[in-house]
Amino acid sequence: MKSFSEKVLVWFDQHGRKDLPWQHNINPYRVWVSEIMLQQTQVKTVIPYFDKFMQSFPNVQALANADQDTVLKHWSGLGYYARARNMHKAAKTVCDDFSGVFPDNLEAMQSLSGVGRSTAAAVLSISSNHKEAILDGNVKRVLSRVFAVDGWPGKSDVHKKLWVLAEQTTPDTRNADYTQAIMDLGATLCTRSKPRCADCPLQQDCLAFRQGNQTDYPGKKPKKVMPEKYTVMLILKNKQQEVFMQKRPPVGIWGGLWCFPQFENIAFAKEWLDNNYDKSLNQATELTKLKHTFSHFHLHIQPLIVEVKTPINKGVMEHDDTLWYNITTEFNGGLAAPVQTLLNTVKRNKRKTKMTRMVNCIKLGKEAEGLDMLTYPGELGQKIFDGISKEAWQSWVNHQTMLMNEYRLSPINPKDRKFLEEEMEKFLLGDGPSAVDNFVPE
Ligand code: SF4
Numbered sequence: 001m002k003s004f005s006e007k008v009l010v011w012f013d014q015h016g017r018k019d020l021p022w023q024h025n026i027n028p029y030r031v032w033v034s035e036i037m038l039q040q041t042q043v044k045t046v047i048p049y050f051d052k053f054m055q056s057f058p059n060v061q062a063l064a065n066a067d068q069d070t071v072l073k074h075w076s077g078l079g080y081y082a083r084a085r086n087m088h089k090a091a092k093t094v095c096d097d098f099s100g101v102f103p104d105n106l107e108a109m110q111s112l113s114g115v116g117r118s119t120a121a122a123v124l125s126i127s128s129n130h131k132e133a134i135l136d137g138n139v140k141r142v143l144s145r146v147f148a149v150d151g152w153p154g155k156s157d158v159h160k161k162l163w164v165l166a167e168q169t170t171p172d173t174r175n176a177d178y179t180q181a182i183m184d185l186g187a188t189l190c191t192r193s194k195p196r197c198a199d200c201p202l203q204q205d206c207l208a209f210r211q212g213n214q215t216d217y218p219g220k221k222p223k224k225v226m227p228e229k230y231t232v233m234l235i236l237k238n239k240q241q242e243v244f245m246q247k248r249p250p251v252g253i254w255g256g257l258w259c260f261p262q263f264e265n266i267a268f269a270k271e272w273l274d275n276n277y278d279k280s281l282n283q284a285t286e287l288t289k290l291k292h293t294f295s296h297f298h299l300h301i302q303p304l305i306v307e308v309k310t311p312i313n314k315g316v317m318e319h320d321d322t323l324w325y326n327i328t329t330e331f332n333g334g335l336a337a338p339v340q341t342l343l344n345t346v347k348r349n350k351r352k353t354k355m356t357r358m359v360n361c362i363k364l365g366k367e368a369e370g371l372d373m374l375t376y377p378g379e380l381g382q383k384i385f386d387g388i389s390k391e392a393w394q395s396w397v398n399h400q401t402m403l404m405n406e407y408r409l410s411p412i413n414p415k416d417r418k419f420l421e422e423e424m425e426k427f428l429l430g431d432g433p434s435a436v437d438n439f440v441p442e
Contacts, residue, residue, distance in 0.1 A: 004146075004205065005171035005178050011201040012181030017043075017188070021050050023180070028102035028127040029060045032090075035119050036083050039136075043187065049078055061100055063091040068256055072334025081334060085256055086114025106132060125179040133166040134179055138186025143169070144218040145190060148207035152219040227297045232269045233260040233339075234284075235305040235346060236277075241328055243346060247321035253294065254336040258325075260303075269304065277308050287345060292338045303342050359387055368392070380425060388428050396427050 002010070017023070020043065022034035033053060037046045053074050057063040063071065068088055075084035090112035094102055102123070103109050109120035118139075121132035135143075140153045143165045151158035171178050189196045197209050208214040236244040245258045263269040273284075284304040292299045325331055327347050335343065359370035368389030374381045375393055384393070400420060403409060409416040 003171070004169045004202070007201040007205075008181045008185060009171070009174060009178060012177060012184065015188075015199075016177075016181050016184045018180075021047060021054070026127055028123050030054065031127045032102065032115075032119075032123045033087070035122050036087055036114060037078065039083060039119075040080055041078060045078070049074070060091045060094050060102070063088065064095040068250075069333040072256055073332060076335050076340065077337070079337060081254065081257060081336075083114055084334070085250070089113040090115060102127075104128065104130075122179055122183075126176050129174075129176040131170065131172060131175045132179075133163070133170040134183070135163055135166045136183060136186075138183050138190070139166060140218055141192065142182060142186045142190045142202070145195070145208035145214055146202050146206045148211065148217065150217075150219055152221050154221055158219070226293070228300060229297050230265070230300045230302070232263040232266055233301055233303045233342065234263065234269050234273065235260050235287075235303060235342060236308050237305060237346065238308055238324070240326065242324040242326050243343070245323050245325050247333075248336075257334040257336045257339070258323075258331070259336055259339050260342065266302075273306065277306075283307070287342065290338045290341060299338075301338055303345075305346065359389055376424075380421070384424075384428055392428060396424060399427060400424065 020034075022030050034046070034050055037050055037053075056070070056074060057066060066088070068085070071084055071088045072081060075081060078084075093112055094100060098108075103111075104124065106117070106120050106124065109115055109124060110117060112120075115123075118135045121130075121134045122136070124130040125132045125134065140162055143149065143162050144153065144158075147165055149158060149161055149165070153159055153162055169182075185200070185202075189200050193215060195214050197203050197206070197214065200206070200209075203209055206214075208217050244261065246261055248254045248257050248259055250256050261269075261272065263272060284306040287303040287305060290301040290303065292301060327343065331343070359368060368391055371385055371388060371390055371393055374385050375388075376384055400423070403420065403423065404411070409420060411417050411420065
């Protein structure tokens with residue numbers, strides 16, 4: 001009878017993924033980068049990040065020599081930024097303490113920042129075919145189902161039990177393939193909510209399959225109510241399309257990333273604004289609130305945008321950790337996810353402002369904000385678009401509704417439609433709606 005690992009390897013030979021970017025030109029550096037990126041992130045998300053990362057930092061020396069902002073910029077959007085900061089630190093350690101060569105044993109590998117036992121084992125196994133057992137999230141799921149291991153894997157006794165099983169099931173030969181295979185099986189077959197047991201080579205051995213309760217494993221993390229925290233982000237924007245950014249301290253939440261000034265509450269934001277600008281918070285516009293969830297709390301963000309003149313202290317404040325960023329250019333640094341969202345909003349608002357057309361509106365007899373798109377097909381529509389404001393268009397729409405209700409007009413009746421078109425032309429481009437008085441419906 002085939003062993004656990006033999007079945008997994010037979011399946012891998014036929015169905016496993018063998019063409020992922022990090023499965024080419026295999027070396028410890030490439031495997032290590034892919035393993036860190038793949039923590040809590042899906043393969044298809046990681047691929048473009050990995051490719052770009054390798055173009056910019058093709059080896060550990062290039063990564064060690066890069067500045068942190070550049071590294072974080074390559075990580076922007078992947079989340080869990082501590083991974084990127086740790087990688088950067090680990091690359092320096094490899095260069096400074098290991099002469100630029102990744103260590104070849106588990107203990108030394110685990111001494112690198114951000115490298116735990118399973119990651120260290122995966123790097124050694126995949127890059128050098130060392131016999132090492134791994135236990136990432138996918139493997140935990142497979143093992144806990146096959147062996148019906150009760151309890152949440154975050155609990156130390158459950159974790160220990162799973163490590164023992166991981167060691168017992170790891171083969172002496174083809175270790176690199178097995179490591180890829182068991183991770184692959186967890187990611188593609190033994191998925192969290194809909195395991196494809198019919199295609200699984202471990203079906204006969206799988207206790208959870210036999211019990212019919214696959215999704216009860218692994219045991220869930222005991223629910224705890226996450227604290228809710230609140231913050232105010234102040235987006236200062238000047239007429240030159242620049243926004244004021246501050247770099248976060250290197251450790252802690254969003255460490256080393258660029259953010260807007262943040263305050264515990266509105267009162268502190270007001271005080272800061274009073275002290276630094278001749279502006280009051282009443283002149284700020286509230287943007288839609290955001291909620292960002294960290295692993296241990298929810299953060300509710302109230303963004304406020306304030307138009308300011310170039311600040312009096314612009315020259316003084318532009319240290320390494322503050323800057324005025326021109327939103328029409330690319331940002332060179334790492335951005336926290338909600339800050340990226342807010343920057344996109346500010347950019348969209350800018351585009352909207354730019355699209356606003358001022359027109360000489362006949363109806364209102366003044367310059368007014370014009371329509372953003374053709375309102376009506378054909379020449380008449382173009383004429384309306386060129387000369388009419390949004391306000392005038394809206395008043396026509398209201399007037400048209402009144403006409404249709406009052407005279408029981410139907411836009412699919414050609415006579416009614418013709419009448420409405422003529423009325424529209426008079427209302428918007430001519431002398432106003434008085435001609436309607438002469439209309440006698442049939
Ligand atoms: S039989 Fe189903 S639950 Fe068991 S390991 Fe295979 S896919 Fe997972």
